[in-house]
Amino acid sequence: MAIDAGTIEKLIKAGLPDAQITIAALVDDDNHWSAHVVSAAFKGKSRVQQHQMVYRALGSRMGNELHALALQTSAPGE
Amino acid sequence: MSTATTNAADRIKQDITDNPVLLFMKGTPVFPQCGFSARVVQILTTLGVKFKGVDVLADPEIRQGIKDFSNWPTIPQLYVKGEFVGGCDIVSEMFENGELKQVFADKGVPTKG
Numbered sequence: 001m002a003i004d005a006g007t008i009e010k011l012i013k014a015g016l017p018d019a020q021i022t023i024a025a026l027v028d029d030d031n032h033w034s035a036h037v038v039s040a041a042f043k044g045k046s047r048v049q050q051h052q053m054v055y056r057a058l059g060s061r062m063g064n065e066l067h068a069l070a071l072q073t074s075a076p077g078e
Numbered sequence: 079m080s081t082a083t084t085n086a087a088d089r090i091k092q093d094i095t096d097n098p099v100l101l102f103m104k105g106t107p108v109f110p111q112c113g114f115s116a117r118v119v120q121i122l123t124t125l126g127v128k129f130k131g132v133d134v135l136a137d138p139e140i141r142q143g144i145k146d147f148s149n150w151p152t153i154p155q156l157y158v159k160g161e162f163v164g165g166c167d168i169v170s171e172m173f174e175n176g177e178l179k180q181v182f183a184d185k186g187v188p189t190k191g
Binding site for chain 2 (some may be wrong): 071
């Protein structure tokens with residue numbers, strides 16, 4: 001099972017509406033992606049908490065349909 | 079909570095208490111079975127940190143249990159002195175900017191050089 005970039009972006013946006021998301025393919029297989037997510041909701045949160053917020057938005061897909069998502073997160077201006 | 083979940087959580091708690099640096103990974107430190115696990119092994123080896131690897135592929139109860147325990151959906155997961163540091167992306171980022179070495183220093187874990 002695979003997942004496309006548009007779906008990943010939509011899911012993250014549903015959980016973090018203000019997010020600026022840049023998605024790139026790590027491998028051209030719809031299974032390995034990298035995402036850079038910038039959101040004001042990350043302000044004052046640890047990196048682990050920031051990633052947990054993105055994982056929460058992706059729900060059960062993470063680790064299943066979506067095998068690998070290299071994640072980078074930051075608050076605006078950081 | 080089912081008995082299996084409780085058992086897994088208890089075993090994880092015991093393991094992260096007993097081992098100052100513990101890596102939940104796919105495969106073993108010598109033969110990692112996944113590129114992301116291999117990357118974290120490589121970072122710890124580069125820093126000269128002594129760690130124990132837990133192969134989640136060999137233990138389905140821990141494989142699911144550690145995801146619930148850390149509220150983290152992916153493997154690898156690095157614990158230092160009982161505290162969850164992060165997965166491959168965070169550990170890599172912290173290694174590159176020097177933060178990881180500082181974490182080990184702050185927690186009294188010896189590194190090389």
